[in-house]
Amino acid sequence: MPEAPTPHSIDQYRHDYEEGIGLRGFRSGCGFVTATWGLVCPRCGRRDLAEATLSGKGRIVAFTVQNVPGDEFLNDAPYAYVVVELDEGGRITGWIDGIRTESQLSEGQRVEWAPTYKPGVHFRPHEPSSSAPP
Amino acid sequence: MRETWVIGAASNRYGKMAESGREAATRVALAALDSAGIDPRQIGYTFVSNAFGIAEKQAHVGPLINTGLGIPEVPSCTIESACSSSSAGLHEAFVHVAGGFCDAALVVGVEKLSHLDTLAATSYFAMGADFPFETRNGATFPGLYATLANAHQRRFGTRPEQLGAVAVKNHANGAQNPHAQFQKPITLETYLASPVIASPLRLYDCCPFSDGAAAIVVAAREVVRSPPAEPLVIRASARSGSVADMQDRPTLTGLPATRVAAEKAFRQAGLGPAQVDFLEVHDCFTIAEVMALEDLGFYAPGAAAAAEADGETQHDGKRPVNPSGGLKAKGHPVSATGAGQVVEIFEQFNHRAGGRQVPRAEVALAHNVGATGGSCSVHIFGRR
Numbered sequence: 001m002p003e004a005p006t007p008h009s010i011d012q013y014r015h016d017y018e019e020g021i022g023l024r025g026f027r028s029g030c031g032f033v034t035a036t037w038g039l040v041c042p043r044c045g046r047r048d049l050a051e052a053t054l055s056g057k058g059r060i061v062a063f064t065v066q067n068v069p070g071d072e073f074l075n076d077a078p079y080a081y082v083v084v085e086l087d088e089g090g091r092i093t094g095w096i097d098g099i100r101t102e103s104q105l106s107e108g109q110r111v112e113w114a115p116t117y118k119p120g121v122h123f124r125p126h127e128p129s130s131s132a133p134p
Numbered sequence: 135m136r137e138t139w140v141i142g143a144a145s146n147r148y149g150k151m152a153e154s155g156r157e158a159a160t161r162v163a164l165a166a167l168d169s170a171g172i173d174p175r176q177i178g179y180t181f182v183s184n185a186f187g188i189a190e191k192q193a194h195v196g197p198l199i200n201t202g203l204g205i206p207e208v209p210s211c212t213i214e215s216a217c218s219s220s221s222a223g224l225h226e227a228f229v230h231v232a233g234g235f236c237d238a239a240l241v242v243g244v245e246k247l248s249h250l251d252t253l254a255a256t257s258y259f260a261m262g263a264d265f266p267f268e269t270r271n272g273a274t275f276p277g278l279y280a281t282l283a284n285a286h287q288r289r290f291g292t293r294p295e296q297l298g299a300v301a302v303k304n305h306a307n308g309a310q311n312p313h314a315q316f317q318k319p320i321t322l323e324t325y326l327a328s329p330v331i332a333s334p335l336r337l338y339d340c341c342p343f344s345d346g347a348a349a350i351v352v353a354a355r356e357v358v359r360s361p362p363a364e365p366l367v368i369r370a371s372a373r374s375g376s377v378a379d380m381q382d383r384p385t386l387t388g389l390p391a392t393r394v395a396a397e398k399a400f401r402q403a404g405l406g407p408a409q410v411d412f413l414e415v416h417d418c419f420t421i422a423e424v425m426a427l428e429d430l431g432f433y434a435p436g437a438a439a440a441a442e443a444d445g446e447t448q449h450d451g452k453r454p455v456n457p458s459g460g461l462k463a464k465g466h467p468v469s470a471t472g473a474g475q476v477v478e479i480f481e482q483f484n485h486r487a488g489g490r491q492v493p494r495a496e497v498a499l500a501h502n503v504g505a506t507g508g509s510c511s512v513h514i515f516g517r518r
Contacts, residue, residue: 010266036267036379062288062386064280065333066272071257073272081277081332083381091381095272102333107288120271 008051010037020115023054025090033090035121056113057126058086063105072119080105082123094121135232137355139365140515142170143480145473148346148465149315150248155190158347159244160202166349167203167240171362174203177351178236180210181226183219183243183469186258187212190246199242214469216262217418219243220348221472221502221511227352228371237357243470244347255343259468262505264379276340276419278380278506280332283421285386287334290436292424294334298325299443300420301338301462307449308459310489313477315344315465339420341460346467348474355518364484366476366515369405369497372398378508387436389507392429396501399512400431405497407431410514412454412482412492414475416503417462423455426501430512454492457482472502472511479515 005011013024013035026049027033028041033052040047061083069077073095080099084092094113099105110126144165151158159182167174182196192198196210215222220243227239247255259275268278286292302322308314320338328337358365374394377383383390400406407430415430417423427438432453441447447455458464458478461471481487482495500513 014266014270034382036264036382042377042382061381062281062285064277064284064335065330066274066277066280067329067333068256068274068276068331070260070269070272070274070277071253072270074253076272079272081272081274081281083281083386093268093271093273093379093381102284 013037017115017121018119023056023092023113023121025052025054026050027052031089033086033088035090035092052088054086054088054090054092058084058111060105060107060109060111061085061091065099065102076118082111084111084123092121094123096123096125136234138228138232138368139353139355139358139518140350140368140476140480141353141358141361141365142166142172142351142363143349143477144169145313145348145470145477146346147313148344148467151246151345155184155187155244155246155347156192156195156198158246159184159195159242159349160199162347163199163203163240163242163349166351169363170351172238172351174205176238177205177208177240178238179227179230180208180240180242181213181223182210183213183223184245185214185216185219185469186245186247189250189258215509216504217416217466217468218472218502218504218509218511219469221475221500221513222373222509224350224352224472224476224513225371225373225511228368231352231354238351238353240349240351241473242347242349243473245467245469246345247343248345267379274332276335277332279419279421280335282380282386282425283334283419286421286425289387290439292439294326295322296439296443297339297420297424298322300417300423301325303442303448304417304456304460304462307457307490308463311459311464314459314463315342316459316463335419335421341418341462341466344465344467346465346470346474348470348477350473350476363480365518366480366483367518368513369516370399370402370512370514372402372512373510374398375509376507380506388425388429389503389510391507391510392426392501392503395510395512396430399514403514405514410497410499411494412457413499413501414456414458414478415460415501417456417460418466420462422503423460427455430499430501449490449492457487457490457492472500475500475502476513483517
């Protein structure tokens with residue numbers, strides 16, 4: 001059996017999102033939330049970071065459609081790279097497949113985490129028929 | 135703190151080097167020493183930058199360069215700060231010389247990636263980003279800056295033609311620079327017809343992969359007797375950092391590290407943007423030049439793109455920006471880029487810039503960014 005990742009490690013963050021277990025992050029005493037690993041809050045310097053399990057639901061803040069892919073996404077281009085503001089606060093980056101032009105996305109558009117067998121944090125546009133609130 | 139000068143500078147032509155990085159670095163270092171009119175044995179420390187030396191299966195290149203220069207006993211170290219590596223090296227050299235730890239220091243930057251295929255070279259570039267939290271999520275380097283461009287466009291209405299004006303201007307400057315990788319002007323039509331790499335950035339928004347080497351010699355004023363060329367007085371040498379991942383920063387329409395480094399540099403120099411005659415800024419992508427001019431305080435947020443389109447930043451304009459051709463046309467040999475910007479300022483101050491000579495060269499600013507702004511250097515130079 002593969003070794004379990006060390007708690008609060010980058011490996012654990014990666015393991016959990018790639019296995020579809022959940023998106024991890026932390027919430028600092030100052031209210032800052034991030035999905036990027038760290039030991040001390042980059043905003044206020046506090047060390048009392050509470051683990052935050054993130055829903056993966058949020059809105060697009062900025063995006064690009066990449067026609068030239070990264071080396072782990074060679075068969076996926078074009079695809080969107082997105083910065084998402086999560087409902088819990090804090091931002092995370094990820095990618096959305098099947099996006100060919102900017103006109104398919106918009107600022108403020110709702111998206112949700114949709115794990116796949118492919119690498120990285122994968123999102124899909126929110127489907128109104130799903131159970132989550134818009 | 136001692137007054138510190140740049141007394142010599144040299145680079146090769148950026149593009150594709152047949153020789154190894156080590157050979158090129160040693161050659162330009164010797165040329166810089168010759169331009170300073172000093173013997174290599176007068177160097178007290180060598181700061182070398184070669185972020186992707188591992189691509190040539192070579193690390194610890196400092197002693198190799200020093201041995202090639204006949205100064206094997208001189209200490210060296212490698213300074214890595216992604217694309218701002220050799221401006222970080224200049225900062226360390228400044229600290230050493232101004233602080234009295236040595237009288238003269240050599241700063242060398244070199245990169246060679248042309249022996250790799252595009253995919254491998256792209257992967258090396260992406261190593262400057264956060265692998266698990268950016269690259270692993272699909273980002274390429276153009277993709278990261280394209281995301282910033284997307285945010286800038288939506289906030290300020292920045293138009294493709296305005297970004298195109300940056301590319302056209304820098305290619306026109308590069309055409310006047312014998313050291314530039316691209317020496318051919320382009321038209322706005324060519325720019326607009328080029329393929330989109332990562333929306334909204336087109337091919338001609340992006341700097342190329344480049345090999346290249348650049349070196350500068352830094353010395354304390356009190357030990358310089360009769361420099362053969364007009365030296366640059368280092369009026370400010372400032373560095374800053376910011377949250378490495380751009381999604382966790384308070385803004386996506388600029389680089390906080392640039393703002394902080396600029397504030398420090400202007401305070402150190404006792405100057406403001408109005409006193410700066412021309413700039414070499416980090417235009418790895420056209421949007422990066424626009425954001426740099428805003429973050430450095432030369433234009434209000436959202437105003438730089440229009441100024442670019444109005445021709446204010448041309449080499450004979452109101453405020454020349456990147457007369458060398460910038461990273462966009464001169465090229466971007468990662469670790470050589472920061473030192474190469476200073477080579478251009480040295481040439482401009484000595485009125486040796488030919489067809490790209492700026493009308494006034496009394497105060498200049500160099501701005502060099504590491505990756506998407508996790509680190510940044512700002513240097514301000516004046517005359518003695």
